[in-house]
Amino acid sequence: MLSSGASVTLALGGVLLAGGVSQAAAQGPCDIYAAGGTPCVAAHSTTRALYAAYDGPLYQVERVSDSTTLTISPLAAGGVADAAAQDSFCAQTTCYITVIYDQSGHGNNLTQAPAGGAAGGPDNLAVATAARTTLNGQEAYGVYIAPGTGYRDDSTSGIATGDSAEGEYAIFDGTHFDSGCCFDYGNAETSNTDTGAGHMEAINFGNEKDWGYGAGTGPWIMADLENGLFSGVNAGYNSGDPTINYRYTTAMVKGTANQWAIEGGNAQSGSLSTFYSGARPSGYNPMHKEGAIILGIGGDNSKSSAGTFYEGVMTSGYPSNATDAAVQANIVAAGYASPASVGPAVGSTVSLQATTACCTGDYLKHDDSDTKVVIAAVSSSSSATTKADADWIVTTGLADTSCISFESANDSGQYLRHSGFEIYLQPNDGTSLFASDATFCPQPGNSGTGVSFEALAYPSKYLRHYNYTAYIASDGGSNAWDASSLWPNDTSWLVDTAW
Numbered sequence: 040m041l042s043s044g045a046s047v048t049l050a051l052g053g054v055l056l057a058g059g060v061s062q063a064a065a066q067g068p069c070d071i072y073a074a075g076g077t078p079c080v081a082a083h084s085t086t087r088a089l090y091a092a093y094d095g096p097l098y099q100v101e102r103v104s105d106s107t108t109l110t111i112s113p114l115a116a117g118g119v120a121d122a123a124a125q126d127s128f129c130a131q132t133t134c135y136i137t138v139i140y141d142q143s144g145h146g147n148n149l150t151q152a153p154a155g156g157a158a159g160g161p162d163n164l165a166v167a168t169a170a171r172t173t174l175n176g177q178e179a180y181g182v183y184i185a186p187g188t189g190y191r192d193d194s195t196s197g198i199a200t201g202d203s204a205e206g207e208y209a210i211f212d213g214t215h216f217d218s219g220c221c222f223d224y225g226n227a228e229t230s231n232t233d234t235g236a237g238h239m240e241a242i243n244f245g246n247e248k249d250w251g252y253g254a255g256t257g258p259w260i261m262a263d264l265e266n267g268l269f270s271g272v273n274a275g276y277n278s279g280d281p282t283i284n285y286r287y288t289t290a291m292v293k294g295t296a297n298q299w300a301i302e303g304g305n306a307q308s309g310s311l312s313t314f315y316s317g318a319r320p321s322g323y324n325p326m327h328k329e330g331a332i333i334l335g336i337g338g339d340n341s342k343s344s345a346g347t348f349y350e351g352v353m354t355s356g357y358p359s360n361a362t363d364a365a366v367q368a369n370i371v372a373a374g375y376a377s378p379a380s381v382g383p384a385v386g387s388t389v390s391l392q393a394t395t396a397c398c399t400g401d402y403l404k405h406d407d408s409d410t411k412v413v414i415a416a417v418s419s420s421s422s423a424t425t426k427a428d429a430d431w432i433v434t435t436g437l438a439d440t441s442c443i444s445f446e447s448a449n450d451s452g453q454y455l456r457h458s459g460f461e462i463y464l465q466p467n468d469g470t471s472l473f474a475s476d477a478t479f480c481p482q483p484g485n486s487g488t489g490v491s492f493e494a495l496a497y498p499s500k501y502l503r504h505y506n507y508t509a510y511i512a513s514d515g516g517s518n519a520w521d522a523s524s525l526w527p528n529d530t531s532w533l534v535d536t537a538w
C-alpha cells in the first residue's frame with residue numbers, strides 16, 4: 040500500500056515543455072497500480088500511454104477512402120498519442136477506431152463488439168475524430184460512443200472471474216451521456232448474453248433510471264452488476280451517489296468478496312470522493328464475474344447508450360484508496376482540457392457559406408414555402424427576407440452543452456434538425472429526439488477549410504449540401520447524398536457574419 044507521501048511522488052503526469060514538446064510521464068496510472076500491489080491487467084487509452092515506459096500501439100484507425108489502417112502510438116514512451124499522424128492519414132475522409140490496444144501486456148485488445156442477446160451486431164465503430172481533446176496542450180482523440188457503437192473482448196487473460204477482486208477506472212466526458220442502456224466499461228459476460236445477476240462488474244455512466252440512480256438528475260457513476268445498474272447497496276435510489284458531470288470525469292468501481300465501492304471526481308482537478316463503499320446488494324454475493332471486457336454497451340450488447348471514453352484500466356486485486364488517490368493525481372497531472380472551439384460562438388448570429396467550387400456564392404437558407412433547407416445565392420442586393428432566411432442564431436446544443444444548435448433568425452423557436460437524414464427547419468417540440476436531431480458538433484473542416492458540423496447521434500454524418508439541398512451525410516453510404524465525390528468540400532462551411 041502506498042503512503043500518502045508516495046502518492047504525491049507517484050502523481051507526476053506528462054509535462055508540456057516550451058515549444059510544445061511533451062516530456063513523458065515519470066509514472067503512469069498502471070505503474071501506480073503495480074506499486075500498490077494491484078497491477079493493471081487491461082489498460083486502454085487512445086490519448087496516452089498508461090505506463091511510463093510504454094511506447095507500443097495505442098489504437099488503430101481505418102479510413103473509408105481506401106480501407107487501409109494505421110496504428111497510432113505515443114509520441115514518446117509514456118507520452119501522448121501521435122494525433123498528428125491520425126490527422127494526416129484521415130485528411131479528406133473519415134476514419135474509424137478499429138482496435139484499442141491493451142497496454143498491460145495481457146493482449147486484452149478491444150475490437151468491434153459482436154451481436155449479443157439484446158441486439159444484433161457487429162456494433163458500429165467510433166469515428167476517430169469525434170472526441171477531440173488536449174493533454175497538457177497536446178492534441179489527442181477519445182472514443183466517441185454514439186448509440187449503436189461498441190467494443191468488446193470475450194477472450195481475455197488475467198481479468199477477474201468469479202468472486203475475485205478487481206479495480207476499474209475510466210475517464211469520461213461528463214457532458215456526453217444518455218438514458219439508454221448501457222454506457223459501460225469493464226467486466227462482462229463472455230457469451231454476449233445476460234447470464235444473470237453478478238455476472239458483470241463494469242463502470243456505468245449515464246442518467247438511465249430503470250434500475251438504479253442517485254441524487255439529482257444525473258448523470259451518475261454506477262456499477263453494472265448485470266440485471267441492474269447500482270448506485271449503492273439498494274436497487275433503485277441511493278442518495279450518496281451524486282450527479283457528476285465534469286467535462287472530464289474520473290469514474291471508479293472496485294469489488295472484492297462482499298465488498299465494493301464507487302468513487303468519482305473531476306479529472307482536471309482535486310481528489311476523489313467515495314460515493315459508496317460496503318456490502319454487495321442482495322442477490323449479488325458472491326459474484327460470478329466472467330472476465331470479458333466491454334466498452335460503450337451492456338453485457339448483452341444492449342447498445343442504445345452514448346458517452347465518450349478517454350482512458351481506462353482494469354486491475355487484478357482491490358486497489359487501496361491511497362492507490363486510487365495517486366491515480367487521480369496522475370490523471371489530473373495529465374492535463375486533460377477541451378480543445379479550442381472551431382465553431383461559431385454561442386449567442387452569435389452567422390451565415391454559413393458553401394465552399395465547394397460550384398457554389399461559393401450560396402448560403403444555407405430556408406424560405407417559408409416549406410420546411411426544407413437548401414443552399415442558394417445570397418448577396419448584398421438580396422431582399423431583406425432572403426438575407427434573414429440565411430441567418431442563424433447559434434445556441435448551446437439542445438442535446439449536448441458542448442455542441443451547438445442553429446435557430447432561424449427570422450422564425451423564432453425553429454431550428455435546423457435532421458429527419459430521415461435530410462435537414463428541415465422545424466419548431467422545437469421539446470422531445471429528446473428533436474434535441475438530438477438539432478444538435479451539431481463543430482469539427483475542423485473535412486476539406487481542410489472552414490468548419491464541418493457533425494450530427495450528435497451520427498458522428499460519421501455532417502451537414503452537407505447535395506444537389507442544393509441540405510442533408511447529413513457520411514463519406515460513402517446508402518443515401519445518394521452520401522456520395523464520396525466532393526464530400527469533403529460539401530461538408531465544409533465558412534462561418535460568415537450575419538447578412
Ligand code: AHR
Pocket residue numbers: 157220221232233263264265266267268336337338339340341
Ligand atoms: O444490468 C444492466 C443491463 O441489463 C446489462 O448491461 C445488460 O446485459 C442487461 O440488459
